[in-house]
Amino acid sequence: MTVIFVENLNKKFGPNHVLKGVDCHIREREVVCVIGPSGSGKSTFLRCMNGLESITSGSIVINKHRLDDSKTNINLVRQEAGMVFQHFNLFPHLKVIDNVMLAPLKVAKVNKDEARAKAEMLLAKVGLAEKMEAFPGSLSGGQMQRVAIARALAMDPKIMLFDEPTSALDPEIVGEVLTVMKDLANEGMTMVVVTHEMGFAREVADRVLFMDQGLIVEEGSPDEIFSSPRNARTQGFLSKVL
Amino acid sequence: MALYFGDLLPFSSLLLEGLWTALYITLVAMVAGSALGVFLYLGKVGPGKAVSIFCSCYIEAIRNTPLLVQLYLIYFALPALGINLEPIWAAVIGLTLNNAAYTAEIYRAGFESVPHGLREAGKALGMKNAQIVRYIVLLPATRNVFPALTNQLILLFLASSIGSIISLPELTNAIMSVSNTTYRTIEVLAVGGLLYLGVSALLSLASKRAETTLFRWAVGARV
Ligand SMILES: Nc1ncnc2c1ncn2[C@@H]1O[C@H](COP(=O)(O)OP(=O)(O)OP(=O)(O)O)[C@@H](O)[C@H]1O
Ligand SMILES: [Mg+2]
Numbered sequence: 001m002t003v004i005f006v007e008n009l010n011k012k013f014g015p016n017h018v019l020k021g022v023d024c025h026i027r028e029r030e031v032v033c034v035i036g037p038s039g040s041g042k043s044t045f046l047r048c049m050n051g052l053e054s055i056t057s058g059s060i061v062i063n064k065h066r067l068d069d070s071k072t073n074i075n076l077v078r079q080e081a082g083m084v085f086q087h088f089n090l091f092p093h094l095k096v097i098d099n100v101m102l103a104p105l106k107v108a109k110v111n112k113d114e115a116r117a118k119a120e121m122l123l124a125k126v127g128l129a130e131k132m133e134a135f136p137g138s139l140s141g142g143q144m145q146r147v148a149i150a151r152a153l154a155m156d157p158k159i160m161l162f163d164e165p166t167s168a169l170d171p172e173i174v175g176e177v178l179t180v181m182k183d184l185a186n187e188g189m190t191m192v193v194v195t196h197e198m199g200f201a202r203e204v205a206d207r208v209l210f211m212d213q214g215l216i217v218e219e220g221s222p223d224e225i226f227s228s229p230r231n232a233r234t235q236g237f238l239s240k241v242l
Numbered sequence: 243m244a245l246y247f248g249d250l251l252p253f254s255s256l257l258l259e260g261l262w263t264a265l266y267i268t269l270v271a272m273v274a275g276s277a278l279g280v281f282l283y284l285g286k287v288g289p290g291k292a293v294s295i296f297c298s299c300y301i302e303a304i305r306n307t308p309l310l311v312q313l314y315l316i317y318f319a320l321p322a323l324g325i326n327l328e329p330i331w332a333a334v335i336g337l338t339l340n341n342a343a344y345t346a347e348i349y350r351a352g353f354e355s356v357p358h359g360l361r362e363a364g365k366a367l368g369m370k371n372a373q374i375v376r377y378i379v380l381l382p383a384t385r386n387v388f389p390a391l392t393n394q395l396i397l398l399f400l401a402s403s404i405g406s407i408i409s410l411p412e413l414t415n416a417i418m419s420v421s422n423t424t425y426r427t428i429e430v431l432a433v434g435g436l437l438y439l440g441v442s443a444l445l446s447l448a449s450k451r452a453e454t455t456l457f458r459w460a461v462g463a464r465v
Contacts, residue, residue, distance in 0.1 A: 050366055079368040089363035092463035093381040102377060103367035137463030148363075155367060 001028045003159060003190055004049065009058035011044055011214075018044050020214035021058070028158075029188045033201035033222075036211035037237055042194040045211065046161050049192065050074075050081045063158055079107060081159040082152030086167050088144040090136035090151070096123065097132040100151045108155060115154075122150040126180050142173035146180055153184075160184065162193040198242060202226055210234045247429050253420045257430075260416030261437050267334050267412065268399040274334075275341025275398075276391065282346035283353075297346070304343035309401055312336055317408045329410035333402070341398055348394060352387035353379065385457045392449030396442050403438075413437060 004026035011019035018041045026032055034042050047053040049060060051067055051074040060067040065077045091099050100119035104110045110118075123129055126146040136144055145165055152160060162181065166174040178200050185191055185204050195201060201208050201222055208225040210218045210233075218231040226242070229235045250257075285297035304312065313336040320327060327335070356379050364374035406415035417434035421427040 052362060052365060075368040075370065078366055083363075083366040085359060085363065085366075087359055089357070089359035091360060091363070091378055091382075093385070093457075093459050095459075103369065106373050106377060107368045135459040135461075135463065137459065137461055151363075151367070 002026065003028045003063055004192070005059070005061040006045075006049070007059045009045070009048060009060060010056045011041070011048060011053060012056045018214055019048070019056075022211075022214070022216055024209065024216060024219075026190065026192065028190055030206050031185045031189075031191045031193070031204055032207050032209060033205040034192065034194045034209045034211060035196070035198070035201060035225075035237070035241075036209075036217075040211045041214045042211050043163050046083075046163050046192060046194050049161060050078050050083055052083075075107070079103075079155050080157055081161055082155060082157035083161045084145070084148050084152055084163065084165045086164040088136075088141070088148045088168075090144055090147055092136050094135075095132070096128065096134050096136065096139070096147050099136065099147055100154050103151070104154050119150070119154060122153050123147070125183075126150045127176070140173060141169045142176045145169065145177045149177075149180055149184075159190045159192070162191065162195070164194050164196065166195070166197055196241065198226065198238075210237065212237070245429050246426060247433070249424045249426045250420065250430055250433060253416075253424070253430075256420060257413065257416050257434065257437065260411055260413035261441070263330070263410065264399065264402045264405075264412040264414075265441070267330065267337060267405065267410075268395070268402050270334050271337035271341050271402075272395050272398055275338040276345040276394075278338065278342035279345030279349060282342055283349040286346065286350070301343045301346050304340055305347070309336070309340050309404055310407070312340055313404055313408065329405065329408045332408055333405040333410050333412075336404075337398060337402060340401075341394065344394055344397075345391065348387055348390045349383075352390065353383045355386050356382045385460050388453055388457070389449070392445065392452075395449075396445050399441060399445070400438060 002025045004024070006022055006024040009019050009022040010017070022045055034045065036042050044053055048055055048067070049062060055068050058068070062077050063080050065072050067074070067077065091102065094102060097116070097119050100122060101115045104115040104118065105112065120129070120132065123132055126149055128143060128146055128150070131139060131143060136147065139147065165181070166177050169177065174197065178197065181191070181193070181200070182204055205222050207219060208222050209216050210225060210231070212233050218225065218229060218234045225234065226238065229238055282297045282301060285293045286301065288294060313332065316336045317327065317329070317332040360378050360382065361374055364378045369378070402412055403414035405412045406418060409415065413434060417430050420430045424430065
């Protein structure tokens, strides 16, 4: 079943035409990695999918919610599509466990015991059970990102959007975050991952999209993209990063 | 040159009363001004266009004119309109109105320097704007505002000396009158200066202490 429909998506920032007609359908349980050069519009594409950026024209449907319809409750869409940011964006004044519990308590309005049990379970899952009472400022980057993943999962999203989740991390701790993401993929989460981690894309992705200058220039299985890219721009990009 | 601090002893209660008055008007102006500053800030960033322009003009006018002129206006110009104020009320009102403009700017800077990513994270979790402000932005903003606000308190305390020129018997005024009576100008200025310094240092120390206990979470955090 297709859960994300993006059709002829255009996005302009003033005169800057950033997305120039992106088409993309993503099925349930699919893991899609988005790669491409800096400034090609990968983040913008991802951020359009949960309404962090408004759409200039075209349409996006996420789990039957039309994002280009002003009657759509964007907060419902955001509960169903969790997002993980490059710079974690943890709430510095809240303990790790409270970071994870905040949205369930205030948005989903679950009761405190239930929210706490869930948060403890998720933190154990990302390997941070012993950091529950710590403040984010005392964690390493990899730990912060894992908290951020647990925080997004606490809303029981059907889709997870990742925007370069490991780009701000030291090379030696990238792995601990990728492991958590791999587990999530294996559990069947629908994931869209903007990443520079080609190894991860190759291993985990069902499909890889190559974006350049506001368009999806080429897409295919990791094998097709990494071993035999057809488009000259894909070839050029990969020869630089691989 | 010989210094005779002993000549000041009979006037110590006068100086201490002056200090008390200075503290009193400072505290009233701080509480009232920082509360008024909240409304000025909200008015400025709020949706009402006319209100926003009014608040901006007020803040700029206050911050770009001398406090002395503002106080003269209140004390000498208002009586021409039939409004007579006791010196102490003129000083309190002057300092409050002045302080409000500065604190409004402090709030603005404090809220603006909360990383934008925090709001985005709240949005991405499906939170409404009011919830984002209340549960996500407010505390980091408060922590950003706190040092500037305590600094403003000290500046206000020092600025309260301006009350002396409208014959309010605060500390500077007491210093001048002791000087006029005893001719021990240097001695009384030294003592008075030390009183200002001592109170300022205490306020500064207390605020540092309060900051570390109130915002323990901020250690190592990027806010
Ligand atoms: N909020 C914004 N306002 C104006 N222009 C923007 C904004 N966000 C992005 N852009 C512009 O849109 C273009 C695409 O940016 P985007 O962040 O989507 O690229 P990206 O592919 O994610 O790049 P990177 O790999 O560096 O993260 C860039 O030219 C950028 O300057
Ligand atoms: Mg990006």
